[in-house]
Amino acid sequence: MKHLLSIDDLGPEGIEAILDLSESFSEVTQREIPKVPALRGKTVVSLFYEDSTRTRISFETAAKRLSADTMSFTISSSSVKKGESLLDTVQTIEAMGIDAIVVRHHAAGAPHRIAQWTDASVINAGDGRHEHPTQALLDCFTLRRHRGPSLAGSRIAIVGDIRHSRVARSNVKAFAALGAEVTLVAPPTLLPESLAGWPASVSYDLDAVLPDVDVVYLLRIQRERAEASRFPSLREYTARYGLTVERAARLKPDVLVMHPGPMNRGVEIAAEVADGPASLVREQVANGVAVRMAVLYSLLGSSSAYPRAAG
Amino acid sequence: MTELLIRGGTVLDETGERRADVRVADGRVTEVAPGLSPGAGATVLDAEGCVVAPGLVDIQVHFREPGREDAETIETGARGAALGGFTAVVAMPNTTPPFDDPAVVRSVLEAGQRAMCEVNVAGCITLGRAGVELAPMGELYELGVRVFTDDGDCVPTAAVMRRALEYARALPGAVISQHAEDPSLVAGGHMHEGEWSSRLGIPGRPAEAESIIVARDLELVRLTGGRYHVLHMSTARATELIRQAKAEGLRVTAEASPQHFSLTDEACASFDPVFKMNPPLRGDADVAAITAGLVDGTIDAIATDHAPHVPEAKAQPFEEAPPGMLGVETALAVTLTKLVEPGLLTMHEALALLSWRPARIAGLDARHGRPVAPGEPANLCVIDPAEQWVPDGERMASRSRNTPFAGMKLTGRTRHTVLRGEPVVVHGEARR
Amino acid sequence: MAAPGANPTSEFPTPPDGGILFVQRARVLSADDLRRAHTRIAHEIVERNHGAEGLVLVGLYTRGVAVARRLAADIARFEGVEVPVGVLDVAFYRDDIGRRSVQPLGPTEIPVDITDRIVVLVDDVLYTGRTVRAALEAINELGRPQAVQLAVLVDRGHRELPIRADYVGKNLPTKASEDVRVRLEETDAGFEDSIEVWGPPDAVAIPPTTPPGPEVGA
Numbered sequence: 001m002k003h004l005l006s007i008d009d010l011g012p013e014g015i016e017a018i019l020d021l022s023e024s025f026s027e028v029t030q031r032e033i034p035k036v037p038a039l040r041g042k043t044v045v046s047l048f049y050e051d052s053t054r055t056r057i058s059f060e061t062a063a064k065r066l067s068a069d070t071m072s073f074t075i076s077s078s079s080v081k082k083g084e085s086l087l088d089t090v091q092t093i094e095a096m097g098i099d100a101i102v103v104r105h106h107a108a109g110a111p112h113r114i115a116q117w118t119d120a121s122v123i124n125a126g127d128g129r130h131e132h133p134t135q136a137l138l139d140c141f142t143l144r145r146h147r148g149p150s151l152a153g154s155r156i157a158i159v160g161d162i163r164h165s166r167v168a169r170s171n172v173k174a175f176a177a178l179g180a181e182v183t184l185v186a187p188p189t190l191l192p193e194s195l196a197g198w199p200a201s202v203s204y205d206l207d208a209v210l211p212d213v214d215v216v217y218l219l220r221i222q223r224e225r226a227e228a229s230r231f232p233s234l235r236e237y238t239a240r241y242g243l244t245v246e247r248a249a250r251l252k253p254d255v256l257v258m259h260p261g262p263m264n265r266g267v268e269i270a271a272e273v274a275d276g277p278a279s280l281v282r283e284q285v286a287n288g289v290a291v292r293m294a295v296l297y298s299l300l301g302s303s304s305a306y307p308r309a310a311g
Numbered sequence: 312m313t314e315l316l317i318r319g320g321t322v323l324d325e326t327g328e329r330r331a332d333v334r335v336a337d338g339r340v341t342e343v344a345p346g347l348s349p350g351a352g353a354t355v356l357d358a359e360g361c362v363v364a365p366g367l368v369d370i371q372v373h374f375r376e377p378g379r380e381d382a383e384t385i386e387t388g389a390r391g392a393a394l395g396g397f398t399a400v401v402a403m404p405n406t407t408p409p410f411d412d413p414a415v416v417r418s419v420l421e422a423g424q425r426a427m428c429e430v431n432v433a434g435c436i437t438l439g440r441a442g443v444e445l446a447p448m449g450e451l452y453e454l455g456v457r458v459f460t461d462d463g464d465c466v467p468t469a470a471v472m473r474r475a476l477e478y479a480r481a482l483p484g485a486v487i488s489q490h491a492e493d494p495s496l497v498a499g500g501h502m503h504e505g506e507w508s509s510r511l512g513i514p515g516r517p518a519e520a521e522s523i524i525v526a527r528d529l530e531l532v533r534l535t536g537g538r539y540h541v542l543h544m545s546t547a548r549a550t551e552l553i554r555q556a557k558a559e560g561l562r563v564t565a566e567a568s569p570q571h572f573s574l575t576d577e578a579c580a581s582f583d584p585v586f587k588m589n590p591p592l593r594g595d596a597d598v599a600a601i602t603a604g605l606v607d608g609t610i611d612a613i614a615t616d617h618a619p620h621v622p623e624a625k626a627q628p629f630e631e632a633p634p635g636m637l638g639v640e641t642a643l644a645v646t647l648t649k650l651v652e653p654g655l656l657t658m659h660e661a662l663a664l665l666s667w668r669p670a671r672i673a674g675l676d677a678r679h680g681r682p683v684a685p686g687e688p689a690n691l692c693v694i695d696p697a698e699q700w701v702p703d704g705e706r707m708a709s710r711s712r713n714t715p716f717a718g719m720k721l722t723g724r725t726r727h728t729v730l731r732g733e734p735v736v737v738h739g740e741a742r743r
Numbered sequence: 744m745a746a747p748g749a750n751p752t753s754e755f756p757t758p759p760d761g762g763i764l765f766v767q768r769a770r771v772l773s774a775d776d777l778r779r780a781h782t783r784i785a786h787e788i789v790e791r792n793h794g795a796e797g798l799v800l801v802g803l804y805t806r807g808v809a810v811a812r813r814l815a816a817d818i819a820r821f822e823g824v825e826v827p828v829g830v831l832d833v834a835f836y837r838d839d840i841g842r843r844s845v846q847p848l849g850p851t852e853i854p855v856d857i858t859d860r861i862v863v864l865v866d867d868v869l870y871t872g873r874t875v876r877a878a879l880e881a882i883n884e885l886g887r888p889q890a891v892q893l894a895v896l897v898d899r900g901h902r903e904l905p906i907r908a909d910y911v912g913k914n915l916p917t918k919a920s921e922d923v924r925v926r927l928e929e930t931d932a933g934f935e936d937s938i939e940v941w942g943p944p945d946a947v948a949i950p951p952t953t954p955p956g957p958e959v960g961a
Contacts, residue, residue: 024832027850033884036835038845066835087626107628108512109582128630129512169512192509193517301840 003115003122004295007133007173015140015177021294022141022287029065029290039066042099042300046125047089047114048074049105054261054285055125059102059134062292068300071096086110090117099300103127108166121299129164135260136170138291140178142284143215146256152179157209158200159185159241160219160268161230163192167260168219172200185209186241189230206241210251217258218243218268234267241268248273256280315734316349317727320358320693323659324365324682325667333363335689338732343683356727356734358693364662366398366428366690366728368669368679369639370458370566371542371614374400374430376419378407383619383710385419389426391617391708392639393735396692396725399429399670399679400617400639404440405463411435411446416454427735427743428728429690431675433458436475436487442467445474452482457674460488462542467494469527476537484674486564488540489528491549492590496520501630503576503591511580513629516591522548529556532563540672541565543616545590547600554609564672565604566612569645570636570715572601578715584625584632585713588618591634605664606655612669613661615642619711637714641702643694645716647723651696658696693727700724708741765922765941771915774936777896777927780912781810784894785817787910792861795824797889799860803878804832804848807866809929810896814865829853831864836877851881858886863909867925869895872906897938899923918942 001009010018028036044063046056056072063070073093093101100121103111108128115122126132140151147154156175162168162184175182176199184191184202195202203209210216221237231237238244243257248270257269257278265271274281315335322331322343334342349355374388385402392400402419404410410419416432423430434451438444440461448459459479466472466489479485497516502508504515525541529552532539544550544565556563570588575598578586586592593601604610618635625632646665650656656664667680681687699722704712728736735742772780789795795818802811808830815826834840834847864878875893882891894910899917917923921942926934 021847024834024847024850027852028835031885035884037880038835038837038840042841085623085626086628086631087623105628107630109630110628112582113626113628127512128628129514131512163509166512169510193504193515194506194509196506197510297835301845 001298003111004133004299005111005115005122005124006131007136007170007177009133010177012177015137015174018137018291018294018298019141019144021298022137022291025293025297026287026290028293035065035067037067038297039063039068039300042068043071043097044068044100044102044296045071045073045093045096045098046102047093047104048072048125049110050126052104052126055104058285058288059123059125059292062289062296065289066293066296068099068296071098086113087117090114094118094120100296123295123299126166128166129169130166131170132166132260133170133174134288134292134295135167136174137295138284138288139171139217139258139260140174141291142258142280142287143256144178146280147214150179151175154180154215155183155213156180156215156217157183157185157206157213158217158219159206159243161190161221161225162186162219163190164222164225165219171217172198176200183209183213187231190225207247210247213255214252215256215258216243216251219260220262221264221268238267243269243273245270245272248276248278251278258284261285314350314353315356315689315729315732316347316353317356317358317363317691317693317729318347318349320361320363322363322683323662324684325663325680326682326684328659331363333683333691335691335729335732338689340683340685340687340689340691342685354734356693356729356737358726360695360697361726362658362694362696363683364692364694365666365680365683366692366730367396367643367665368399368673368675369397369615369617369642370401370612370669370673371462371568372400372402372617372639373405373619373635374402375619376406376422377415381710382621382624385422385426385430387708387710388617388619388639389423389428389430390741391637393427393728393730394708394725394739394741395639395641396643396694396728397428397639398690398692398728398730399431399675401431401433401458401673403462404433404435404460409435409440410451411438411440413447413450413454416451416456420454427741428730429675429678431458431673432456433460433462433488435459436461436466437471440464442471445471445478448475448478448482448485452485457484458486458488458540460490460542462488462490465490465492465494465524469531472528473531473535476531476535476539480535480537486538486540486672486674488542489524490542490589491521491524491528491544492516493520493523496523497589501587501591502579503593505576505594507576507579511582513579516589518546518548518593518597521546521590522552525549525552529561529563532556532561536562538562539564543568543571543590543614544604544610545571545593545601546597550600550604550609554604554607557609564611565609566614566669566672567601567605567610568614568616569638569642569649572598572605573645573649574715579629582629584627584629585636585715585717587629587632587634588616588636589634602650602655605650611664612672613642613646613664614669615639619709620713621710622712625713635713637704637707637709637711640707640709641714641716641721643725644700644702644721644723647696648721652722689729689732691729692725694723695726696723698722698724698726764944766944768921768940768942770937770939771897771923772913772938777912777936777938780896781813782817784910784912785814786821788814788863788892788894789818789822791892791909795822795826797860798826799829799853799855799857799862799888800826801829801831801853801862801864801878801882803864803866803874804830806925806927806930807864809927810867810894811865812929814863814894827855829855829857831878831881833874833877833881836880838873838877853885856886857882857888859889861890861892862888863892863894865894867896867927868923869893869898869906869908869911870901872902872904875906876904896925897923913938915940
């Protein structure tokens with residue numbers, strides 16, 4: 001595998017392989033010196049067109065714990081307006097001699113375009129509304145540790161702004177690939193226009209779905225969606241789709257609650273639930289580094305050019 | 312002026328088909344008969360195995376001049392058009408400044424005089440294409456403008472559209488052409504809204520944005536008695552509305568672009584913005600309906616919406632690249648490959664869509680799309696229907712490279728183009 | 744040519760480096776030989792270190808782990824001391840990452856702090872020395888041992904680095920074109936303990952098995 005642009009690049013076996021590899025790196029991250037020399041001499045560039053400190057730090061930490069060198073480009077929308085094309089930027093970075101580009105972009109498919117222009121491996125760290133594959137992988141890793149080794153038969157509700165969510169697009173594919181039954185829960189205005197090809201069922205009624213689920217995966221709700229008349233108000237959203245304390249109390253006792261962050265406490269998730277025993281939110285963040293180490297190692301740590309070497 | 316003899320081909324025009332050589336002198340066809348011999352000093356164009364037809368007419372091109380001469384100029388755009396077999400085009404008004412001013416229109420028409428095909432101008436409906444105040448349609452009409460449109464943009468309000476349709480009734484032969492997409496429904500959208508946009512996470516432009524505007528405009532045509540044309544129609548619903556309007560006897564016409572009957576929104580899964588245009592590439596059902604509309608005559612013309620963009624503009628993510636595709640050099644071949652070769656259209660029907668019908672819509676039928684007969688203006692193209700080729704943006708006459716047909720195997724190509732008696736393209740090479 | 748034994752003779756239908764079907768040349772150690780070899784190594788470890796206190800046995804994935812556990816069991820039997828056994832995956836320390844696909848074999852687990860202890864690295868076969876080099880680097884990041892020693896079942900030669908073993912079950916001259924195949928019950932289901940030399944069929948077979956001698960890589 002040269003690039004990680006979409007969960008589609010992996011398939012069920014590829015996902016499992018990354019998750020297995022993540023177990024090894026998870027052990028590394030818990031060491032006193034949480035670092036291995038595996039990618040010594042490799043250079044990993046983070047190219048972020050959106051400000052996402054969380055994701056960028058997670059990737060850079062992963063690269064550093066593999067002993068790779070890291071460079072960071074955060075490109076403000078103002079400098080984009082000055083007219084440098086994405087191609088120009090990529091060629092500039094590539095001229096520095098790099099092995100991987102971690103891309104966050106506000107436009108869908110930007111990493112796919114970059115992958116056509118560079119010899120480096122491209123990792124999608126979130127592109128527009130399209131995909132966020134490493135988020136899906138770390139969520140699978142986190143869930144597998146609680147419900148594993150298989151997610152087969154797990155019932156997962158993804159609740160919130162599915163339409164505008166790259167996390168939803170990646171997670172639906174990844175959860176389904178691992179055998180989970182996924183239900184999307186949102187008002188119709190926050191669901192994709194077409195669900196053809198989505199391995200998920202749909203409900204508009206959170207209260208009808210909650211009694212049966214094993215995992216509630218909440219997505220961030222953005223205020224501007226209300227302003228664009230996707231729903232009347234945040235208050236109404238919380239009343240109908242928020243995981244309030246009252247709703248959480250009606251969940252099965254072993255239900256897990258997840259959120260990709262950053263959370264709007266009091267909107268899609270009550271603070272008490274976010275910080276409660278069912279919440280895996282912090283674990284998701286912690287696992288992010290190990291999973292991203294596994295992704296970087298998978299892309300940069302092997303080559304088919306030398307099929308065999310002596311031990 | 313020297314004589315030109317087009318020898319060995321099959322003449323095909325609106326009146327029918329016959330084996331004949333065509334003699335041209337002083338810009339006009341002088342003789343059409345089998346077995347003609349060249350006179351002294353005559354230029355002979357080999358048309359063996361070819362169709363000799365009236366020059367093609369493209370009623371929707373963007374030649375970017377004035378304003379974006381880095382993407383295309385009248386000279387380069389017309390050269391590409393000539394290579395594609397076109398002898399006349401209608402340039403859309405979304406230039407900078409736009410074609411809402413007689414001085415701008417006059418300068419473009421003058422530049423067009425020197426070009427390798429006849430460059431006509433579509434005037435703006437509203438000043439600055441802003442959709443508010445009417446442009447000086449009468450003044451532009453006096454300069455020869457017959458097509459009025461705010462293309463690039465839709466005339467958004469019913470009231471302004473009504474006034475334009477009403478006012479143009481005083482301008483015989485004028486037509487109000489609409490880029491039919493409801494701005495409020497397509498705002499922020501970049502591709503056809505449907506399965507693919509939902510999967511790719513690219514904001515969509517629903518098909519209904521087109522049919523809503525066409526439906527509204529047809530009500531206004533009925534109200535005003537105006538003449539109305541739908542640019543680059545792309546949806547099944549709009550096609551059905553036009554079919555009904557024609558049955559009702561309204562004065563309406565419609566065109567479709569080659570990309571809308573040959574490509575689908577699935578192409579956008581590559582995230583390559585070469586497949587981005589407005590209205591967007593649609594799904595299979597819409598492509599089938601557009602094809603059916605071309606076959607049954609609901610759609611009157613094939614027009615390219617030739618929309619050059621510099622490579623840097625397309626070297627962006629899909630959502631950030633401008634919409635538009637090159638078309639003049641591939642339109643004939645795509646039509647022959649996708650519609651004639653599979654037997655959906657005869658060559659005669661294809662040429663009707665590419666030559667005499669669009670010439671009539673745009674008021675160019677005194678000079679273009681004429682029968683190939685003595686005394687007629689010698690605007691002709693010679694088509695080799697069997698030549699196989701693969702388009703390559705790098706080798707096009709356009710200043711831009713954004714062809715969506717690159718790498719596609721096409722059958723049929725222009726061999727020669729004759730403009731006002733002058734062979735401007737000979738054996739696929741531009742002569743100037 | 745095929746040596747006696749209960750094990751299947753075609754474990755790898757196609758050898759990893761080409762299309763030649765390898766055949767078994769010789770069974771170098773039988774199950775009994777193997778037991779005697781690791782028992783002897785266990786004794787030598789205790790003897791050399793004046794007891795078993797302060798020792799940690801660290802097995803290298805995959806078969807080194809099984810050997811380390813056997814050594815610990817031997818020591819427990821005759822010394823009455825439970826020596827801690829760790830497992831070490833050296834994949835991330837290898838020097839051929841990027842030259843071939845290097846996959847980790849399992850999480851590293853060292854149950855005690857190795858600082859100021861004597862670490863005995865345990866592997867099945869010592870060959871180029873690159874695995875041991877990677878192991879030394881990995882150990883170094885886990886702590887600062889008082890000393891690191893190396894125990895292997897087989898030393899087959901062909902070293903590419905200045906590394907040698909402190910304890911060797913058997914010195915076994917081989918050709919680079921040959922494979923040394925170690926089978927242990929713990930890691931190779933369906934096989935009995937054995938060490939065999941395999942190679943291309945046209946090569947000359949090496950001499951038959953000799954009992955493990957006292958040759959200790961001191």
